[in-house]
Amino acid sequence: MTLLSVRNLSVAIHEKPIVKDISFNLGAGEILALTGESGSGKSISALALMGLLPLGSKKGGIINFDGNDLNKISENKFCKLRGKKISMVFQEPMTALNPLKNIGRQISETLVQHKACAPHELKNRVRNTMDRVGLSGIDPSRFPHQLSGGQRQRVVIAMAVCLEPSILIADEPTTALDVTTQAKILELLKKFAEQDGISIILITHDLAIVANIANYLILMKEGILVDQGEPKKVFRDLAHPYTKKLFSASSQKLILKENEISKGKLLEVNSVSVNYKSHNRGLFSKGTSIEAVSDVSFDIKRGERLGLVGESGSGKSTLTRTILGLQSxxxxxxxxxxxxISKDNRSFKKNIQVVFQDPYGSFNPRHKVERLIAEPFFALGKEAPHETEQKSIVKEMLEEVGLPLNSTEKYIHEFSGGQRQRIAIARALVIKPKLIIFDEAVSALDLSIRNQILKLISDLTERHGLSYLFISHDLTVIENITEKCLVMKNGKIVEQGQTKQILNDPRNEYTHSLIDAAPKFPEFGHA
Structure with a gap:
């Protein structure tokens, strides 16, 4: 039975066409995957279905749901549909959640807004919804910052499904999650479709996820629907050149050129432990101590490329902060x-730089790119080159990362995600460090952009003789970009060695579980 019928949907923002005449049907209990690269119009299409387009938008076509054309109903009627009949899970749960309200109150907001239950039933309804999404051990009085990334995503899903909507739109719900948490969230969505009959529109750039979970696939490029059908058939036939390009990008292997690795240690981590005090303190108790990093030892030699893998909460971020001298x-x-290295000794700073997961969040939006890339010079103090030389080095770095020289006069919001990450890499390179830490540097990028950035990192390290520590939850990325690898769990290194050996013949059960949880393509004749 067709639940949603979209015909010739078009969206223009400030007269610029974003989505161009797309049509599709969604059946009851079906999982429809909407995929394509960044800027293809996936999220805008979803926002059009929700009636949440930005100001200056114009939409055309027909969105037929429950006997109504959603393009023609009033905002008042749309408010009665949102949350009750059609719900949405947004990409970044920390942004979607209010940091000042506990999670129980936020889940209850939808119930209160739609007057779905009596006030005395609210507490039980919230508890039941939390249990349903796998949050049975979590107190509703906790706040978003007290939860892991996977738990926050479950809270957002609980908000979306508490009224048992007919349609759930999930916009990149697993992008920043580690492989085991990702597998659990996808299994949860699959359960809603199979057991509760909820129809799901899953927006993702991960084709392996599409192949494993979706009943139907829609592939978009520059606002146009270029390919569609059952995922296995689409990926087997590769009828459209764009489908072929994306499929190739998903299985592309990067060949690392050999770096000259010295015998001397550039970085040595020796039996490092980091303890935190628990926030759960009583009136007379000091609170318990939590060991975030436990007796970790490894080293990085000059020219060496080391990977660090682990789930959320494994201690990767705490270890990174400690290496950077931000944590004792x-x-x-x-x-x-x-x-x-210590918090008090900052002399090493010019030789260690970091590239963060979210380039937009790590830049000051008020400054132009020239100033942003030049920021590390301020840390050098009197050792910093003259302003004229700084400008020359900034332009040199822009050329190194493949961006035009006129980028210096633009602001960070004027660039795509891949371009922002190139700017972040240019900033890290500008004072010619000896070690760079890449903290989930490609996890939010689509496949083809990710491969471009990985190749750029490989080329730059070869040209400049750099060493790096590459932190990622994506095992395929670690396989492509490192020679040696560490696997971290509960603050401890549980396995380390050559990357290929660990991924092909893991000795630790936890490493096995990470490899098994990673989404994989089914076998196709051409693959």
Missing amino acids: TSSGYIEFEGKK
């Missing part, structure tokens, strides 16, 4: 070029 060790020590 509870025991053990870290040395860079034979000198100890």
Whole structure:
């Protein structure tokens, strides 16, 4: 039975066409995948279905749902549909959640808005919804910042399904999650479709996820629907050149050229432990101590490319902060070029730089790109080159990362996600460091852009003789970009060695579970 019928949907924002005449049907209990690269119009199409387009938007065509054309109903009627009949799970749960309200209150907002139950039933309804999405051990009085990424995503899903809507739109719900958490969230969505009959529109750029979970696939490019059908048939036939291009990008292997690795240690981490005090303190108790990093040891030699893999909460971020001198060790020590790193000793800073997961969040939106890339010079103090030389180096770095020189006069919001990450890499390189830490640097990028950035990183490290620590939850990325790998769980290194050996013949059960949880393409004749 067709639940939603979209015919010739078009969207223009400030007269610029974004979505161009797309048509599709969604059946009851069906999972429809909407995929394509960044800027293809996926999210705008979803916002059009929800009636949440930005100001200056114009939409055309027919969106037939429950006997109504959603393009013609009033905002008042749309408000009665949202949350009750059609719900949406947004990409970044930390942005979608209110940091000042506890999660129980936020889940209850939809119930209160639609007057779905009596006030005395609200508490039980929230508890039941939380249990349903796998949050049975979590107190509703907790706040978003007290939860892991996977738990926050479950809260957002609970908000969306508490009224058992007919349609759930999930916009990149697993992009920033580790592989095991991702598998659990996808299994949860699949359960809603199979057991509760909820129709799901899944927006994702991960084709392996599409192949494993979706009943139907819609592939978009520059606002146009270029391919559609059952995923296995689409990926087997590869009838459209764009489908072929994306499929090739998903299985592309990067060949790392050999770096000259010295015997001397550039970075040495020796028996490092980091403890935190628990926030759950009583009137007379000091609170318990939580060991975020436990007795970790490894080293990085000059020219070496090391990967670090682990789930959310495994201690990767705490270890990174400690290496950067932003967090003190509870025991053990870290040395860079034979000198100890600490919060008080900042002399190593010019030789260690970091590229963060979210480039937009790591830049000041008020400054132009020239100033943003030049920021590391301010940390050099009197050692910084003259302003004229700084400008020359900034332009040199822009050329290195493949961006035009006129980028210096633009603001960060004027660039795509891939371009922003190139700017972040240029900023990291500008003072010619010896070690770069890439913290989930490609996790939010679509496949083809991700491969471009990985190749750029490989080329730059070869040209500049750099060493790096590449942190990722994506095992295929680690396989492509590193020679050695560490696997971290509950603050401890549970396995380490050559990347290929670990991924092909893991010795630890936890490493096995990470590999098994990663989404994989079914076998196709041409693959």
